[in-house]
Amino acid sequence: MKLATEDFDRISKALADPQRRAILQKLAMTGKLNCSDVGAFFDVSQPTVSHHLKELATAHVVEKEKQGQFCFYHVNNEVLSAYVSELQRRLGLNAVLATPHVR
Amino acid sequence: MKLATEDFDRISKALADPQRRAILQKLAMTGKLNCSDVGAFFDVSQPTVSHHLKELATAHVVEKEKQGQFCFYHVNNEVLSAYVSELQRRLGLNAVLATPHVR
DNA sequence: TAAACATATTGATGAACATCTATATTATCG
DNA sequence: CGATAATATAGATGTTCATCAATATGTTTA
Numbered sequence: 001m002k003l004a005t006e007d008f009d010r011i012s013k014a015l016a017d018p019q020r021r022a023i024l025q026k027l028a029m030t031g032k033l034n035c036s037d038v039g040a041f042f043d044v045s046q047p048t049v050s051h052h053l054k055e056l057a058t059a060h061v062v063e064k065e066k067q068g069q070f071c072f073y074h075v076n077n078e079v080l081s082a083y084v085s086e087l088q089r090r091l092g093l094n095a096v097l098a099t100p101h102v103r
Numbered sequence: 104m105k106l107a108t109e110d111f112d113r114i115s116k117a118l119a120d121p122q123r124r125a126i127l128q129k130l131a132m133t134g135k136l137n138c139s140d141v142g143a144f145f146d147v148s149q150p151t152v153s154h155h156l157k158e159l160a161t162a163h164v165v166e167k168e169k170q171g172q173f174c175f176y177h178v179n180n181e182v183l184s185a186y187v188s189e190l191q192r193r194l195g196l197n198a199v200l201a202t203p204h205v206r
Numbered sequence: 207t208a209a210a211c212a213t214a215t216t217g218a219t220g221a222a223c224a225t226c227t228a229t230a231t232t233a234t235c236g
Numbered sequence: 237c238g239a240t241a242a243t244a245t246a247g248a249t250g251t252t253c254a255t256c257a258a259t260a261t262g263t264t265t266a
Contacts, residue, residue: 075195
């Protein structure tokens with residue numbers, strides 16, 4: 001999967017904040033959570049959680065699923081993998097594994 | 104190689120800025136550059152380049168080598184690899200490849 | 207030693223941002 | 237319908253930060 005430059009930039013920024021990384025990690029571990037559940041894990045206000053989730057969603061590293069009054073979020077592994085790959089590519093960390101063959 | 108939490112945080116922040124990523128990428132491509140050479144590639148002032156290189160060095164993603172009046176910088180691949188691994192671990196991107204065996 | 211050069215530091219400025227309180231919006235339930 | 241609950245938005249505030257001009261520090265060379 002190919003990431004637009006704009007998305008790559010946005011993801012880098014999204015991952016820069018420790019609180020946002022913690023939220024993302026929690027989502028990665030639990031699979032799927034709603035806003036309130038996420039908030040319960042951390043000592044920040046509800047609007048702050050909402051804001052962070054929005055940032056993560058805008059960067060497409062999480063996906064939002066509205067179910068009635070609730071709003072579930074889950075990690076987008078495809079985007080995260082693409083981000084890590086692109087990061088490795090840019091940093092020259094994948095020279096040896098350039099085109100891995102599966103036989 | 105194990106990254107201290109503090110280092111992981113600092114690297115995430117260091118990678119958040121596009122200008123710093125561009126500098127790092129340039130260093131990854133060319134291997135080794137001094138301050139002036141780095142500056143020549145971008146349209147920013149000398150103090151700004153110096154500042155960014157310092158941030159990258161503080162995060163240990165580049166290493167500094169003073170040679171007389173010049174100052175050479177090169178990428179620290181070990182730290183960058185460790186960062187990417189830790190990132191993958193936290194984001195749950197390595198479930199399948201947990202302990203890759205080389206036979 | 208004086209001038210020229212490479213890099214670092216200082217201090218200032220404007221923008222971005224994390225966070226909060228207050229409030230709005232939308233959905234459920236009695 | 238009215239109350240309660242979940243999430244979002246608006247606006248404010250303090251902090252962090254990217255950047256620059258000016259200057260300092262350290263190094264080479266004429």
